[in-house]
Amino acid sequence: MTSDRKNRPLVVINIVGLVRSMLGEFTPNLNRLASDGGVTSLAPVFPAVTTTAQTTMLTGTTPDKHGVVGNGWYWRELDEVRFWLQSDRVVQRPRVWDVLRQQNSALTCSNLFWWYNMYTHVDYSMTPRPHYPADGRKIVDLYSTPDGLHQQIEAELGRFPFFNFWGPAADIRSSEWIARAAEIEFKMHRPDLQLVYLPHLDYNLQRLGPEDTCIRADIEAIDAVAGRLIDAVRAEGAEVMVVSEYGITGVDTPVHLNRILREQGYLGIRQSLGRELLEPGASRAFAVADHQVAHVYIRNAGDIPAVTELIAAVPGVEQVLDGPGKTAMGIDHPRSGELVVIAAHNAWFSYYYWQDDGMAPDFARTVDIHRKPGYDPVELFMDPGIRFPKLKVAARVAQKRMGFRMLMDVIPLTAEQVRGSHGRLPDSAENTPVLLSSVATMASGDMVMQQVYDRILGHFGSMQP
Secondary structure, three states: OOHHHHOOOEEEEEEOOOEHHHOOOOOHHHHHHHHHOEEEEEEOOOOOOHHHHHHHHHHOOOHHHHOOOOOEEEEOOOOEEEEOOOEHHHOOOOOHHHHHHHHOOOOOEEEEOOOOOEOOOOOEEEEEOOEOOOOOOOEOOEEEEOOOHHHHHHHHHOOOOHHHOOOOOOOHHHHHHHHHHHHHHHHHHOOOEEEEEEOOHHHHHHHOOOOOOOHHHHHHHHHHHHHHHHHHHHHOOOEEEEEOOOOOEEOOEEEOHHHHHHHOOOOOEEEEOOEEEEOHHHOOEEEEEEOOEEEEEEOOHHHHHHHHHHHHOOOOEEEEEOHHHHHHOOOOOOOOOOEEEEEOOOEEEOOOOOOOHHHOOHHHHOOOOOOOOOOOHHHHOOOOOOOOHHHHHHHHHHHHHOOOOOOOOOOOOOHHHOOEEOOOOOOOHHHOEEEEEOOHHHHOOOEEOOHHHHHHHHHOOOOOO
């Protein structure tokens, strides 16, 4: 890498779900980037989930060091399960821009939609952040720094398509908007380091599975969106790195660990207004489900052998990690469960704990990523039992606009619909994430995910302290 290239800005584009086997006929723009520079495999971190992968790339460490053991976990000091938090303080190791600034205080960085993006030490940021008025409403919006940044970009692009970012309507429009916003933001500020998150492939890969022929259109669509951004920033003199977090595998078996634990008397359940709520603080053992990985928290050490034996015998469970197993997988951290469970390749873990759908909590049938005590991919589906779903949604929106309280209860409780998942380490090289770059040395040799951090530092002539 020449000294001239080290002086160029670097744009890191995270195309979620991109794997080696996708590069080919449907990715002309990514192919061109690889031809100009290079492409290599990027061995994922465990668990192979969004916030863990992103934090690993940006800290150069594994979850036992940075503390992000999943997209969410049980906060023992609060007796609450929290998913999809946004504060920078969650991360327990310095991130790459912190290290770069120790050596060059003038370096600028922008972070567009990568996680833990609030109150961080970047110069420019945007991330989803709804408003929650006291009357119970949820008003979608973005959070940005400096104040007014996203309003300035929305004045040019229109409002961020929040409902196309996650939920039954999730599609290419959210990634298109983010990519266009990144192009505008780069021209506005010309940051030395820009991070961009493009989530589109995640959606139908989970809805339909990776073998569905419709996925080709999704690959073409994200290649076109990324290609425009790549061309735009390279025309401005930037180098580009494209990374991915994980590959998605086909699944057909949801595993409901909490229902099994409940049957054996381990779960604490509270009756609440005619429905049931999981009470983590009152549970002897419960599972926090996160795709193909689950953390099982056990109050009393004496229960660990029995819970281990119980879960290991569940169909769809491949492995149960105890202390030494967690250490070997780089996830032995106080935030982890006493046990960490890995699903079989065709299985995934739901958060469901009720035994009668009529007793499911009201949020179960809504898109509510913060209230559910586990990840719920079923939020990508519209309930097939609703005869006229568009009419129901329109009616709910009308209620909202008139100031009435309403519940957007359009999500099914049929976990069997999910056809793709991730979290376990890949079974084949073809399902391994990739790193592409306009700089050949940035994409040389097979890499582990922690090395993304080193390659970013190396671009700016920095060394890991």
